[in-house]
Amino acid sequence: MMLKRFINFAIKIFTSLFPSEKPLLLTGKDSALKLASLLRLSGYRRPLLVTEKSLLELGLLDGVLGQLKNEGCDVSLFDGVVPNPTCDVVEAGISACKANDSDSVFVVGGGSAIDVAKVIAACRAMNVGVHAVVGLLKVKQPTLPLYVVPTTSGTGSEVTSTAVISDTKTHEKNFVVDPKLIPSVAALDPELIKSLPSHITAATGMDALTHAIEAYTSLNRFSDAERDAELAIQLLIKYLPVVCEDGNNIKAREWVAIASFLAGYAFNKSGLGYVHAISHQISALYNTPHGIANAVILTRVLRFNQGVCAHRLAKLETMLRVQKIAWLTASSSGWNYLPND
Numbered sequence: 290m291m292l293k294r295f296i297n298f299a300i301k302i303f304t305s306l307f308p309s310e311k312p313l314l315l316t317g318k319d320s321a322l323k324l325a326s327l328l329r330l331s332g333y334r335r336p337l338l339v340t341e342k343s344l345l346e347l348g349l350l351d352g353v354l355g356q357l358k359n360e361g362c363d364v365s366l367f368d369g370v371v372p373n374p375t376c377d378v379v380e381a382g383i384s385a386c387k388a389n390d391s392d393s394v395f396v397v398g399g400g401s402a403i404d405v406a407k408v409i410a411a412c413r414a415m416n417v418g419v420h421a422v423v424g425l426l427k428v429k430q431p432t433l434p435l436y437v438v439p440t441t442s443g444t445g446s447e448v449t450s451t452a453v454i455s456d457t458k459t460h461e462k463n464f465v466v467d468p469k470l471i472p473s474v475a476a477l478d479p480e481l482i483k484s485l486p487s488h489i490t491a492a493t494g495m496d497a498l499t500h501a502i503e504a505y506t507s508l509n510r511f512s513d514a515e516r517d518a519e520l521a522i523q524l525l526i527k528y529l530p531v532v533c534e535d536g537n538n539i540k541a542r543e544w545v546a547i548a549s550f551l552a553g554y555a556f557n558k559s560g561l562g563y564v565h566a567i568s569h570q571i572s573a574l575y576n577t578p579h580g581i582a583n584a585v586i587l588t589r590v591l592r593f594n595q596g597v598c599a600h601r602l603a604k605l606e607t608m609l610r611v612q613k614i615a616w617l618t619a620s621s622s623g624w625n626y627l628p629n630d
């Protein structure tokens with residue numbers, strides 16, 4: 290018990306000494322284009338555009354690429370991001386950044402792409418390779434300015450100080466953790482998220498909900514993180530089922546993206562818990578998608594934790610009950626969705 294209290298105290302001190310900051314946030318239709326204009330207005334001209342080849346082929350980057358070029362930017366492209374990116378992928382991105390003398394990094398993609406962009410921006414600023422920044426607080430100077438457009442709503446990577454890179458030699462996940470990795474600006478553009486298939490929307494959304502609930506029930510309390518976690522839970526309970534039913538519902542897409550951002554901020558500050566600790570092991574063994582592993586484990590861990598956070602769980606239940614009344618009301622007025630008990 291004493292050790293636990295000491296660890297919680299140490300985390301509080303660490304978080305107070307190295308406070309998390311939120312990126313400037315743009316939301317809504319065409320916010321990705323505004324982000325491109327903002328990069329140029331901020332005085333940068335040679336961004337490295339980091340993305341996944343599949344997004345490029347789908348034409349998802351046409352608008353952003355066109356806008357950057359219209360603004361007079363000399364854009365270089367790095368489309369080598371893959372799921373569970375390796376050190377080799379990041380090194381290739383660093384080489385592209387160096388070869389083009391890029392002055393900023395603009396990323397469009399999911400959590401993997403954002404993680405790769407964070408490490409490229411850090412390594413290029415320090416002129417070092419990936420291994421020099423692996424670990425805690427290894428980023429010794431400000432990164433290249435980082436502009437982020439997430440195309441999924443779940444990881445919260447657009448607001449966190451962490452990047453995960455796989456090492457093919459040791460078969461381990463390398464964590465880069467430093468507040469300097471937090472992006473400068475993020476744009477939550479629902480038009481770039483609406484094509485996400487329903488099953489991925491559900492899995493990533495459950496990841497966001499787990500972030501929010503684990504932060505909300507954490508013993509490391511910070512008032513702003515608590516407020517954001519609470520709001521994220523309410524938004525996800527209300528809008529996640531809607532976007533799973535209808536991916537083209539732009540308003541609901543936007544709220545889910547905002548909820549994911551808020552949940553990301555909350556867990557970046559208050560930390561995660563046993564759900565993530567267990568689900569990472571399951572995913573490593575069976576390749577289970579992260580959000581699905583979280584969803585399966587969540588209720589079991591909440592039951593296990595009730596002895597230490599009963600008050601929090603009671604508040605959570607009240608929130609869900611109020612939401613259920615809203616669901617019933619919406620259903621009677623034609624909203625065709627009702628959760629199971």
Ligand SMILES: [Fe+2]
Nearest residue numbers: 496500565579
């Ligand atoms: Fe997660």
